[in-house]
Amino acid sequence: MPFTARFTDDRRHAEPVGKIVCVGRNYAEHARELNNPVPSAPLLFIKPASAAVALETPLEAQFERGEVHFETELALLIGAPLTAASPAEAARAVAGLGLALDLTLRDVQSRLKEKGHPWEIAKAFDGACPLSAFAPVTGEVDWQALHFTLDIDGECRQTGDTGDMLFAIPELLAEMSRHFTLEPGDVVLTGTPAGVGVLPRGAELRLQLAAGAGHGGIEAVTRTAA
Numbered sequence: 001m002p003f004t005a006r007f008t009d010d011r012r013h014a015e016p017v018g019k020i021v022c023v024g025r026n027y028a029e030h031a032r033e034l035n036n037p038v039p040s041a042p043l044l045f046i047k048p049a050s051a052a053v054a055l056e057t058p059l060e061a062q063f064e065r066g067e068v069h070f071e072t073e074l075a076l077l078i079g080a081p082l083t084a085a086s087p088a089e090a091a092r093a094v095a096g097l098g099l100a101l102d103l104t105l106r107d108v109q110s111r112l113k114e115k116g117h118p119w120e121i122a123k124a125f126d127g128a129c130p131l132s133a134f135a136p137v138t139g140e141v142d143w144q145a146l147h148f149t150l151d152i153d154g155e156c157r158q159t160g161d162t163g164d165m166l167f168a169i170p171e172l173l174a175e176m177s178r179h180f181t182l183e184p185g186d187v188v189l190t191g192t193p194a195g196v197g198v199l200p201r202g203a204e205l206r207l208q209l210a211a212g213a214g215h216g217g218i219e220a221v222t223r224t225a226a
């Protein structure tokens, strides 16, 4: 069944997810921790709709296929179609702010990267994109001032501030829309800050987003499968 994003007030979005457009290395510190160069243009990739699941307990993550890394990312729910949009148009099309895990089979990805092969199977597998509920966007958003965290078993593992992004959200969405039309229901992942690591089994994950005045926040708590 196609996945449809949910808002924090329990409404479902009108359209199911068609695709999830993602950016790699949007925070300089994360690029460095994986020994990757800091890119001069956003490095884009897509997860299919079949990768989307609700961020719920138990979180299944294909643990049997090698090390699964968590990457905590601000997720944007698209509410209006965008093709070759301006940054201002793109920012106005965001219908919801949420959090996602960009789950990555890091061993598989490293082997494929070494060979220069595409690494879809490391990032686009079923369940590779757990999504929280989305806070509805009701007015102006300060795109430079969103703050999020991931705690695992009570320990803070990742903190993200959109002000530290290499490509700010309006420009990032505009760039994405030059390559892929963003459709209502699609989700955009905006990159992970530093601190990625192995997702443990049987652990409690707490993801929190402070979305600024008027948009409240999100707190999602889940457990990984034992």
Ligand code: ZN
Binding pocket: 022, 023, 024, 071, 073, 102, 191, 192
């Ligand atoms: Zn990522």
